[in-house]
Amino acid sequence: MVTRRTLLAAALAGPAICTVAGSAGRRLPPEARALGESGVVVAYGARSLVVGHHTAAALLRDLAARADAAALTVSAVLRRAVRPRVVVPRTTAEAAALAGAGPVDGLAALASAGQVIVLPGAFARLTPVGRDVVLTHELTHVAAGTEGRPVWLREGFADYVGYLRSGLATRVAAAELAAEARAGRLPGALPADAAFAPGSPRLAQVYQESWLACRLIAARYGERALADLYQRAAGMRLGQALEPLGLSVRALVAHWREYVRNELTGAEGDG
Ligand SMILES: [Zn+2]
Structure with missing residues:
Protein backbone atom coordinates (compact mmCIF):
# COMPACT_ATOMS: atom_id res chain seq x y z
CA MET A 1 0.00 0.00 0.00
CA GLY A 145 3.23 0.05 -22.83
CA THR A 146 1.14 1.84 -25.42
CA GLU A 147 0.90 -0.51 -28.41
CA GLY A 148 -2.37 -1.89 -29.67
CA ARG A 149 -4.79 0.23 -27.64
CA PRO A 150 -7.10 2.99 -28.85
CA VAL A 151 -5.47 6.36 -28.15
CA TRP A 152 -8.21 7.40 -25.69
CA LEU A 153 -7.43 4.36 -23.52
CA ARG A 154 -3.68 4.92 -23.72
CA GLU A 155 -3.93 8.63 -22.81
CA GLY A 156 -6.82 8.20 -20.38
CA PHE A 157 -4.98 5.50 -18.46
CA ALA A 158 -1.78 7.60 -18.31
CA ASP A 159 -3.79 10.59 -17.06
CA TYR A 160 -5.66 8.37 -14.58
CA VAL A 161 -2.32 7.43 -12.99
CA GLY A 162 -0.87 10.91 -13.55
CA TYR A 163 -3.64 12.73 -11.67
CA LEU A 164 -4.17 10.02 -9.06
CA ARG A 165 -2.19 11.71 -6.25
CA SER A 166 -2.20 15.24 -7.65
CA GLY A 167 -4.91 16.52 -5.31
CA LEU A 168 -6.34 18.55 -8.19
CA ALA A 169 -10.12 19.00 -8.26
CA THR A 170 -11.78 17.34 -11.25
CA ARG A 171 -13.26 20.61 -12.51
CA VAL A 172 -9.85 22.25 -12.40
CA ALA A 173 -8.05 19.43 -14.19
CA ALA A 174 -10.88 19.16 -16.76
CA ALA A 175 -11.72 22.87 -17.03
CA GLU A 176 -12.27 22.94 -20.82
CA LEU A 177 -14.58 19.93 -20.77
CA ALA A 178 -16.41 21.32 -17.74
CA ALA A 179 -17.15 24.52 -19.67
CA GLU A 180 -18.70 22.47 -22.50
CA ALA A 181 -20.68 20.31 -20.06
CA ARG A 182 -22.04 23.38 -18.28
CA ALA A 183 -23.17 24.68 -21.67
CA GLY A 184 -25.11 21.43 -22.12
CA ARG A 185 -22.68 19.78 -24.54
CA LEU A 186 -21.79 16.22 -23.53
CA PRO A 187 -19.57 13.84 -25.53
CA GLY A 188 -21.47 11.38 -27.73
CA ALA A 189 -18.72 8.84 -28.39
CA LEU A 190 -15.31 7.92 -27.06
CA PRO A 191 -12.66 10.07 -28.80
CA ALA A 192 -11.37 8.71 -32.12
CA ASP A 193 -7.61 8.37 -32.58
CA ALA A 194 -7.60 11.29 -35.04
CA ALA A 195 -8.92 13.65 -32.35
CA PHE A 196 -5.50 13.47 -30.66
CA ALA A 197 -3.59 14.89 -33.63
CA PRO A 198 -1.41 17.88 -32.68
CA GLY A 199 -3.31 21.13 -33.19
CA SER A 200 -6.68 19.40 -33.03
CA PRO A 201 -9.26 21.98 -31.83
CA ARG A 202 -10.60 19.95 -28.90
CA LEU A 203 -7.28 18.43 -27.86
CA ALA A 204 -7.61 19.44 -24.20
CA GLN A 205 -11.19 18.15 -24.07
CA VAL A 206 -10.44 14.75 -25.62
CA TYR A 207 -7.68 14.14 -23.08
CA GLN A 208 -10.11 15.09 -20.33
CA GLU A 209 -12.83 12.83 -21.78
CA SER A 210 -10.35 9.94 -21.89
CA TRP A 211 -9.21 10.58 -18.34
CA LEU A 212 -12.79 10.54 -17.06
CA ALA A 213 -13.62 7.35 -19.00
CA CYS A 214 -10.75 5.57 -17.22
CA ARG A 215 -11.64 7.10 -13.87
CA LEU A 216 -15.23 5.92 -14.30
CA ILE A 217 -14.04 2.33 -14.91
CA ALA A 218 -11.85 2.49 -11.78
CA ALA A 219 -14.72 4.00 -9.75
CA ARG A 220 -17.25 1.33 -10.83
CA TYR A 221 -15.08 -1.78 -11.03
CA GLY A 222 -11.92 -0.91 -9.09
CA GLU A 223 -8.45 0.21 -10.03
CA ARG A 224 -7.29 -3.36 -10.52
CA ALA A 225 -10.05 -3.93 -13.09
CA LEU A 226 -8.93 -0.80 -14.98
CA ALA A 227 -5.29 -1.91 -14.98
CA ASP A 228 -6.28 -5.42 -16.12
CA LEU A 229 -8.49 -3.98 -18.87
CA TYR A 230 -5.54 -1.90 -20.04
CA GLN A 231 -3.35 -5.00 -20.29
CA ARG A 232 -6.06 -7.06 -22.05
CA ALA A 233 -6.87 -4.33 -24.55
CA ALA A 234 -3.44 -4.61 -26.17
CA GLY A 235 -4.40 -7.77 -27.97
CA MET A 236 -8.11 -7.46 -28.75
CA ARG A 237 -10.98 -5.21 -29.75
CA LEU A 238 -12.35 -2.93 -27.04
CA GLY A 239 -15.72 -4.71 -26.95
CA GLN A 240 -13.96 -8.00 -26.27
CA ALA A 241 -11.66 -6.47 -23.65
CA LEU A 242 -14.71 -5.07 -21.80
CA GLU A 243 -16.55 -8.44 -21.70
CA PRO A 244 -15.10 -9.67 -18.37
CA LEU A 245 -16.62 -6.54 -16.80
CA GLY A 246 -20.03 -7.44 -18.23
CA LEU A 247 -19.88 -4.18 -20.12
CA SER A 248 -20.48 -3.34 -23.78
CA VAL A 249 -18.91 -0.32 -25.50
CA ARG A 250 -22.40 1.15 -25.75
CA ALA A 251 -23.05 0.75 -22.03
CA LEU A 252 -19.61 2.20 -21.23
CA VAL A 253 -20.41 5.29 -23.31
CA ALA A 254 -23.80 5.72 -21.59
CA HIS A 255 -22.26 5.45 -18.08
CA TRP A 256 -19.42 7.76 -19.10
CA ARG A 257 -21.74 10.52 -20.38
CA GLU A 258 -23.57 10.39 -17.07
CA TYR A 259 -20.29 10.42 -15.16
CA VAL A 260 -18.96 13.41 -17.11
CA ARG A 261 -22.18 15.30 -16.38
CA ASN A 262 -22.15 14.43 -12.67
CA GLU A 263 -18.45 15.12 -12.16
CA LEU A 264 -18.38 18.40 -14.07
CA THR A 265 -21.79 19.96 -13.60
CA GLY A 266 -23.32 18.23 -10.54
CA ALA A 267 -23.70 19.64 -7.04
CA GLU A 268 -20.57 20.48 -5.05
CA GLY A 269 -18.57 17.71 -3.44
CA ASP A 270 -16.07 17.58 -6.23
CA GLY A 271 -12.68 16.04 -5.58
ZN1 LIG B 1 0.44 10.54 -23.16
Whole structure:
Protein backbone atom coordinates (compact mmCIF):
# COMPACT_ATOMS: atom_id res chain seq x y z
CA MET A 1 0.00 0.00 0.00
CA VAL A 2 1.46 3.30 -1.06
CA THR A 3 0.52 6.10 1.30
CA ARG A 4 1.15 9.81 1.23
CA ARG A 5 3.71 9.16 3.95
CA THR A 6 5.80 6.81 1.80
CA LEU A 7 5.60 9.25 -1.10
CA LEU A 8 6.74 12.05 1.15
CA ALA A 9 9.53 9.91 2.60
CA ALA A 10 10.75 9.11 -0.90
CA ALA A 11 10.71 12.78 -1.82
CA LEU A 12 12.59 13.77 1.32
CA ALA A 13 15.24 11.07 1.09
CA GLY A 14 17.14 13.21 -1.41
CA PRO A 15 18.80 11.27 -4.20
CA ALA A 16 22.55 11.23 -4.48
CA ILE A 17 24.03 13.08 -7.40
CA CYS A 18 27.24 12.38 -9.23
CA THR A 19 28.80 13.98 -12.26
CA VAL A 20 30.29 11.62 -14.77
CA ALA A 21 32.71 12.90 -17.36
CA GLY A 22 32.92 10.86 -20.53
CA SER A 23 36.64 10.31 -20.19
CA ALA A 24 36.77 9.75 -16.44
CA GLY A 25 37.08 6.01 -16.88
CA ARG A 26 33.76 5.25 -15.25
CA ARG A 27 31.33 3.36 -17.42
CA LEU A 28 28.35 5.50 -18.34
CA PRO A 29 24.86 4.03 -18.41
CA PRO A 30 23.64 3.54 -22.02
CA GLU A 31 21.29 6.53 -21.68
CA ALA A 32 24.28 8.75 -20.99
CA ARG A 33 26.30 7.49 -23.95
CA ALA A 34 23.50 8.61 -26.28
CA LEU A 35 23.99 12.19 -25.08
CA GLY A 36 27.61 12.51 -26.11
CA GLU A 37 30.96 12.52 -24.41
CA SER A 38 31.04 15.74 -22.42
CA GLY A 39 28.73 17.47 -19.98
CA VAL A 40 26.88 14.29 -19.08
CA VAL A 41 25.59 14.30 -15.51
CA VAL A 42 23.81 11.50 -13.69
CA ALA A 43 21.63 11.46 -10.58
CA TYR A 44 20.56 8.27 -8.85
CA GLY A 45 17.29 8.30 -6.96
CA ALA A 46 16.10 5.51 -4.66
CA ARG A 47 14.65 3.75 -7.71
CA SER A 48 15.26 6.15 -10.59
CA LEU A 49 18.16 7.07 -12.82
CA VAL A 50 18.29 10.57 -14.31
CA VAL A 51 20.80 11.40 -17.00
CA GLY A 52 21.30 14.98 -18.14
CA HIS A 53 23.37 16.80 -20.71
CA HIS A 54 24.70 20.07 -19.27
CA THR A 55 21.80 19.94 -16.80
CA ALA A 56 21.85 21.91 -13.54
CA ALA A 57 22.41 19.71 -10.51
CA ALA A 58 19.30 21.10 -8.79
CA LEU A 59 17.08 20.05 -11.70
CA LEU A 60 18.61 16.56 -11.79
CA ARG A 61 18.01 16.08 -8.07
CA ASP A 62 14.46 17.43 -8.37
CA LEU A 63 13.72 15.05 -11.24
CA ALA A 64 15.15 12.04 -9.40
CA ALA A 65 12.94 12.76 -6.37
CA ARG A 66 9.85 13.28 -8.56
CA ALA A 67 10.62 10.18 -10.64
CA ASP A 68 10.95 8.12 -7.42
CA ALA A 69 7.54 9.35 -6.25
CA ALA A 70 6.01 8.78 -9.70
CA ALA A 71 7.40 5.24 -9.71
CA LEU A 72 5.59 4.46 -6.43
CA THR A 73 2.28 5.61 -7.90
CA VAL A 74 2.73 3.71 -11.17
CA SER A 75 3.90 0.59 -9.30
CA ALA A 76 0.84 0.65 -7.06
CA VAL A 77 -1.51 0.73 -10.07
CA LEU A 78 0.38 -1.82 -12.19
CA ARG A 79 1.17 -4.00 -9.15
CA ARG A 80 4.82 -4.44 -10.04
CA ALA A 81 8.11 -2.63 -9.49
CA VAL A 82 8.88 0.31 -11.79
CA ARG A 83 12.38 1.75 -12.14
CA PRO A 84 12.26 5.03 -14.09
CA ARG A 85 14.97 6.14 -16.46
CA VAL A 86 14.75 9.86 -17.22
CA VAL A 87 16.87 11.65 -19.81
CA VAL A 88 17.26 15.44 -19.95
CA PRO A 89 18.69 16.58 -23.29
CA ARG A 90 20.30 20.00 -23.53
CA THR A 91 18.17 21.33 -26.40
CA THR A 92 14.89 20.63 -28.16
CA ALA A 93 16.86 19.44 -31.20
CA GLU A 94 18.74 16.96 -29.06
CA ALA A 95 15.42 15.76 -27.61
CA ALA A 96 13.99 15.33 -31.11
CA ALA A 97 17.02 13.29 -32.19
CA LEU A 98 16.69 11.12 -29.10
CA ALA A 99 12.93 10.66 -29.50
CA GLY A 100 13.37 9.77 -33.15
CA ALA A 101 9.82 10.53 -34.31
CA GLY A 102 7.39 13.42 -34.35
CA PRO A 103 7.78 17.03 -33.26
CA VAL A 104 8.74 17.69 -29.65
CA ASP A 105 8.09 21.45 -29.64
CA GLY A 106 5.83 22.54 -26.81
CA LEU A 107 6.11 19.21 -24.97
CA ALA A 108 7.36 19.16 -21.39
CA ALA A 109 8.17 15.45 -21.51
CA LEU A 110 7.58 12.39 -23.64
CA ALA A 111 7.95 8.63 -23.45
CA SER A 112 10.36 6.98 -25.85
CA ALA A 113 12.17 3.67 -26.03
CA GLY A 114 11.71 2.72 -22.40
CA GLN A 115 12.61 6.09 -20.93
CA VAL A 116 11.07 9.47 -20.17
CA ILE A 117 12.65 12.38 -22.03
CA VAL A 118 12.25 15.73 -20.25
CA LEU A 119 12.49 19.00 -22.19
CA PRO A 120 13.94 21.36 -19.59
CA GLY A 121 12.50 24.62 -20.99
CA ALA A 122 8.85 23.56 -21.14
CA PHE A 123 9.20 21.44 -17.98
CA ALA A 124 10.43 24.45 -16.00
CA ARG A 125 7.27 26.38 -16.91
CA LEU A 126 5.02 23.78 -15.23
CA THR A 127 3.80 24.12 -11.66
CA PRO A 128 5.28 21.61 -9.17
CA VAL A 129 2.04 19.60 -9.31
CA GLY A 130 2.12 19.79 -13.11
CA ARG A 131 5.65 18.36 -13.14
CA ASP A 132 4.55 15.37 -11.09
CA VAL A 133 1.46 14.80 -13.26
CA VAL A 134 3.50 14.93 -16.49
CA LEU A 135 6.29 12.68 -15.18
CA THR A 136 3.80 10.14 -13.82
CA HIS A 137 1.80 10.23 -17.08
CA GLU A 138 4.88 9.57 -19.22
CA LEU A 139 6.22 6.95 -16.84
CA THR A 140 2.88 5.13 -17.12
CA HIS A 141 3.32 5.01 -20.91
CA VAL A 142 6.82 3.59 -20.48
CA ALA A 143 5.91 1.03 -17.81
CA ALA A 144 2.50 -0.13 -19.09
CA GLY A 145 3.23 0.05 -22.83
CA THR A 146 1.14 1.84 -25.42
CA GLU A 147 0.90 -0.51 -28.41
CA GLY A 148 -2.37 -1.89 -29.67
CA ARG A 149 -4.79 0.23 -27.64
CA PRO A 150 -7.10 2.99 -28.85
CA VAL A 151 -5.47 6.36 -28.15
CA TRP A 152 -8.21 7.40 -25.69
CA LEU A 153 -7.43 4.36 -23.52
CA ARG A 154 -3.68 4.92 -23.72
CA GLU A 155 -3.93 8.63 -22.81
CA GLY A 156 -6.82 8.20 -20.38
CA PHE A 157 -4.98 5.50 -18.46
CA ALA A 158 -1.78 7.60 -18.31
CA ASP A 159 -3.79 10.59 -17.06
CA TYR A 160 -5.66 8.37 -14.58
CA VAL A 161 -2.32 7.43 -12.99
CA GLY A 162 -0.87 10.91 -13.55
CA TYR A 163 -3.64 12.73 -11.67
CA LEU A 164 -4.17 10.02 -9.06
CA ARG A 165 -2.19 11.71 -6.25
CA SER A 166 -2.20 15.24 -7.65
CA GLY A 167 -4.91 16.52 -5.31
CA LEU A 168 -6.34 18.55 -8.19
CA ALA A 169 -10.12 19.00 -8.26
CA THR A 170 -11.78 17.34 -11.25
CA ARG A 171 -13.26 20.61 -12.51
CA VAL A 172 -9.85 22.25 -12.40
CA ALA A 173 -8.05 19.43 -14.19
CA ALA A 174 -10.88 19.16 -16.76
CA ALA A 175 -11.72 22.87 -17.03
CA GLU A 176 -12.27 22.94 -20.82
CA LEU A 177 -14.58 19.93 -20.77
CA ALA A 178 -16.41 21.32 -17.74
CA ALA A 179 -17.15 24.52 -19.67
CA GLU A 180 -18.70 22.47 -22.50
CA ALA A 181 -20.68 20.31 -20.06
CA ARG A 182 -22.04 23.38 -18.28
CA ALA A 183 -23.17 24.68 -21.67
CA GLY A 184 -25.11 21.43 -22.12
CA ARG A 185 -22.68 19.78 -24.54
CA LEU A 186 -21.79 16.22 -23.53
CA PRO A 187 -19.57 13.84 -25.53
CA GLY A 188 -21.47 11.38 -27.73
CA ALA A 189 -18.72 8.84 -28.39
CA LEU A 190 -15.31 7.92 -27.06
CA PRO A 191 -12.66 10.07 -28.80
CA ALA A 192 -11.37 8.71 -32.12
CA ASP A 193 -7.61 8.37 -32.58
CA ALA A 194 -7.60 11.29 -35.04
CA ALA A 195 -8.92 13.65 -32.35
CA PHE A 196 -5.50 13.47 -30.66
CA ALA A 197 -3.59 14.89 -33.63
CA PRO A 198 -1.41 17.88 -32.68
CA GLY A 199 -3.31 21.13 -33.19
CA SER A 200 -6.68 19.40 -33.03
CA PRO A 201 -9.26 21.98 -31.83
CA ARG A 202 -10.60 19.95 -28.90
CA LEU A 203 -7.28 18.43 -27.86
CA ALA A 204 -7.61 19.44 -24.20
CA GLN A 205 -11.19 18.15 -24.07
CA VAL A 206 -10.44 14.75 -25.62
CA TYR A 207 -7.68 14.14 -23.08
CA GLN A 208 -10.11 15.09 -20.33
CA GLU A 209 -12.83 12.83 -21.78
CA SER A 210 -10.35 9.94 -21.89
CA TRP A 211 -9.21 10.58 -18.34
CA LEU A 212 -12.79 10.54 -17.06
CA ALA A 213 -13.62 7.35 -19.00
CA CYS A 214 -10.75 5.57 -17.22
CA ARG A 215 -11.64 7.10 -13.87
CA LEU A 216 -15.23 5.92 -14.30
CA ILE A 217 -14.04 2.33 -14.91
CA ALA A 218 -11.85 2.49 -11.78
CA ALA A 219 -14.72 4.00 -9.75
CA ARG A 220 -17.25 1.33 -10.83
CA TYR A 221 -15.08 -1.78 -11.03
CA GLY A 222 -11.92 -0.91 -9.09
CA GLU A 223 -8.45 0.21 -10.03
CA ARG A 224 -7.29 -3.36 -10.52
CA ALA A 225 -10.05 -3.93 -13.09
CA LEU A 226 -8.93 -0.80 -14.98
CA ALA A 227 -5.29 -1.91 -14.98
CA ASP A 228 -6.28 -5.42 -16.12
CA LEU A 229 -8.49 -3.98 -18.87
CA TYR A 230 -5.54 -1.90 -20.04
CA GLN A 231 -3.35 -5.00 -20.29
CA ARG A 232 -6.06 -7.06 -22.05
CA ALA A 233 -6.87 -4.33 -24.55
CA ALA A 234 -3.44 -4.61 -26.17
CA GLY A 235 -4.40 -7.77 -27.97
CA MET A 236 -8.11 -7.46 -28.75
CA ARG A 237 -10.98 -5.21 -29.75
CA LEU A 238 -12.35 -2.93 -27.04
CA GLY A 239 -15.72 -4.71 -26.95
CA GLN A 240 -13.96 -8.00 -26.27
CA ALA A 241 -11.66 -6.47 -23.65
CA LEU A 242 -14.71 -5.07 -21.80
CA GLU A 243 -16.55 -8.44 -21.70
CA PRO A 244 -15.10 -9.67 -18.37
CA LEU A 245 -16.62 -6.54 -16.80
CA GLY A 246 -20.03 -7.44 -18.23
CA LEU A 247 -19.88 -4.18 -20.12
CA SER A 248 -20.48 -3.34 -23.78
CA VAL A 249 -18.91 -0.32 -25.50
CA ARG A 250 -22.40 1.15 -25.75
CA ALA A 251 -23.05 0.75 -22.03
CA LEU A 252 -19.61 2.20 -21.23
CA VAL A 253 -20.41 5.29 -23.31
CA ALA A 254 -23.80 5.72 -21.59
CA HIS A 255 -22.26 5.45 -18.08
CA TRP A 256 -19.42 7.76 -19.10
CA ARG A 257 -21.74 10.52 -20.38
CA GLU A 258 -23.57 10.39 -17.07
CA TYR A 259 -20.29 10.42 -15.16
CA VAL A 260 -18.96 13.41 -17.11
CA ARG A 261 -22.18 15.30 -16.38
CA ASN A 262 -22.15 14.43 -12.67
CA GLU A 263 -18.45 15.12 -12.16
CA LEU A 264 -18.38 18.40 -14.07
CA THR A 265 -21.79 19.96 -13.60
CA GLY A 266 -23.32 18.23 -10.54
CA ALA A 267 -23.70 19.64 -7.04
CA GLU A 268 -20.57 20.48 -5.05
CA GLY A 269 -18.57 17.71 -3.44
CA ASP A 270 -16.07 17.58 -6.23
CA GLY A 271 -12.68 16.04 -5.58
ZN1 LIG B 1 0.44 10.54 -23.16
